[in-house]
Amino acid sequence: MYAFDLVKPGTVAEAASALAGGEAQALGGGQTLIPTLKQRLADPGTLVSLSHIDEMKYVRESGGTVEIGGGTTHAMVAKAVADIYPGLADLAGRIGDPSVRNRGTIGGSLANNDPSACYPAGALGSGATIITDKREIAADDYFQGMFTTALDEGEIVTGVRFPIPEKAHYSKMPQPASRFPLVAVYVAKFADGVRVAVTGASEDGVFRWTEAEEALGANFSTDALGGLSASEDGMIADIHGTAAYRAHLIGVMTKRAVAEMS
Amino acid sequence: MTKVSMTVNGKAVSGEAEGRTLLVEFLREGQGLTGTHVGCDTSQCGACTVHVNGEAVKSCTMFAADAEGAEVTTIEGMANADGSLGTIQQAFQDYHGLQCGFCTPGMVMIAADLLKNNPNPTEHEIRDYLEGNICRCTGYHNIVKAIQAAAGQSVPAVAAE
Numbered sequence A: 001m002y003a004f005d006l007v008k009p010g011t012v013a014e015a016a017s018a019l020a021g022g023e024a025q026a027l028g029g030g031q032t033l034i035p036t037l038k039q040r041l042a043d044p045g046t047l048v049s050l051s052h053i054d055e056m057k058y059v060r061e062s063g064g065t066v067e068i069g070g071g072t073t074h075a076m077v078a079k080a081v082a083d084i085y086p087g088l089a090d091l092a093g094r095i096g097d098p099s100v101r102n103r104g105t106i107g108g109s110l111a112n113n114d115p116s117a118c119y120p121a122g123a124l125g126s127g128a129t130i131i132t133d134k135r136e137i138a139a140d141d142y143f144q145g146m147f148t149t150a151l152d153e154g155e156i157v158t159g160v161r162f163p164i165p166e167k168a169h170y171s172k173m174p175q176p177a178s179r180f181p182l183v184a185v186y187v188a189k190f191a192d193g194v195r196v197a198v199t200g201a202s203e204d205g206v207f208r209w210t211e212a213e214e215a216l217g218a219n220f221s222t223d224a225l226g227g228l229s230a231s232e233d234g235m236i237a238d239i240h241g242t243a244a245y246r247a248h249l250i251g252v253m254t255k256r257a258v259a260e261m262s
Numbered sequence B: 001m002t003k004v005s006m007t008v009n010g011k012a013v014s015g016e017a018e019g020r021t022l023l024v025e026f027l028r029e030g031q032g033l034t035g036t037h038v039g040c041d042t043s044q045c046g047a048c049t050v051h052v053n054g055e056a057v058k059s060c061t062m063f064a065a066d067a068e069g070a071e072v073t074t075i076e077g078m079a080n081a082d083g084s085l086g087t088i089q090q091a092f093q094d095y096h097g098l099q100c101g102f103c104t105p106g107m108v109m110i111a112a113d114l115l116k117n118n119p120n121p122t123e124h125e126i127r128d129y130l131e132g133n134i135c136r137c138t139g140y141h142n143i144v145k146a147i148q149a150a151a152g153q154s155v156p157a158v159a160a161e
């Protein structure tokens, strides 16, 4: 690692001013950033640790939504929303391994927007709203391609608000070495429609499979998916799987999610 | 360099750390607690697992400065007060839960974390919890048996004696 200063603000306002200095970068749970720093793929002059900001660690339910603080760990989410929003709790409880879940945060995962990460699928599939220190951004506008989001330099994800669907399920085909999804699909059924978000598959990162959403909106059953197949155009191809294999998995994982929910 | 203080195995300690000093470096090099191992240094293997404020973390993937003021427990803190092996450690010995022993400190720490959250886990739950802890020797069977035994479950004795 290159050398850097580590600062530990206690409030969002202090963190925002520490990050305003250009060379500074936010540190969430460090479960992605620390390995990146070790490979010298990042060289921030200052790291602004968000772990000591209590106002970013919370879970609040109100009027059909649940809002989760950006500094809330995966383990905390898995526990705290188990009764309120079980589909999301299950997603959080299957990220990586227990030690990763004790440090990694929802804000860090969404800011990073790894094309194979779990939370982007949960947020886009739920139609969540990303809350920052400056504004609120709809998930549909937030995810802008692999490792790319609507966040400005130094902007902090302070929370995420999820509308709670009637039911939801996350189907994950883990890549056994990394434990990230090879392909995973989040299906959420609301009174007014169905959302289907796919991660791990596309070179553009998480995306909505709108054909499946329409088919499931008309008839919520695995039969409705029978004739559909996702296109392999723009799918990731690497040593773990070809583009055609990933496209095939999208259909399989969507069916599995719907079967779990039926 | 700044001064970092924390409680390690019940004892107040402090030492100098840079921003980039990892918790595992602080423990091993600063405090001489070399029981915590570095297997991969890439957050994969879990040999470096310790408890921070009662939760298992990979100490190669946390900065020492972020553990300022924390209660840290390492493998050295798992023995009984008289120096004899703690329950989980003894079960690893009794059930041959180790061969080379490199992964063992992390295995014991993750097992302790599991049994705190789930005192009577099923075999499936144990295997699931070991997701982030890699062993190159045992094939895991005897590690799982040791954890079942430490949980007080009746486990068939191992063949080799």
Ligand SMILES: Cc1cc2nc3c(=O)[nH]c(=O)nc-3n(C[C@H](O)[C@H](O)[C@H](O)COP(=O)(O)OP(=O)(O)OC[C@H]3O[C@@H](n4cnc5c(N)ncnc54)[C@H](O)[C@@H]3O)c2cc1C
Pocket (backbone or CB within 6 Å): A025, A026, A027, A028, A029, A030, A031, A032, A033, A034, A050, A070, A071, A094, A095, A096, A097, A100, A103, A104, A105, A106, A107, A108, A109, A111, A112, A114, A116, A117, A118, A119, A155, A156, A157, A158, A178, A179, A180, A181, B042, B043, B044, B132
């Ligand atoms: C072994 C292993 C297995 C894993 N498996 C999975 C998996 O199955 N699924 C999965 O989704 N992820 C997985 N992860 C990644 C893990 O979920 C990370 O915790 C997560 O991607 C990043 O969150 P973090 O809090 O650790 O962020 P960090 O690593 O601290 O930061 C990541 C990036 O986000 C920025 N950042 C952090 N917090 C904020 C914030 N609040 N606001 C703005 N920017 C911020 C940082 O500057 C950095 O660029 C795995 C990681 C490991 C080590």
Ligand code: FES
Pocket (backbone or CB within 6 Å): B037, B038, B039, B040, B041, B042, B043, B044, B045, B046, B047, B048, B049, B058, B059, B060, B061
């Ligand atoms: S040394 Fe920390 S996970 Fe391998």
Ligand code: FES
Pocket (backbone or CB within 6 Å): B097, B098, B099, B100, B101, B102, B103, B104, B134, B135, B136, B137, B138
């Ligand atoms: S006993 Fe050798 S790595 Fe586990």
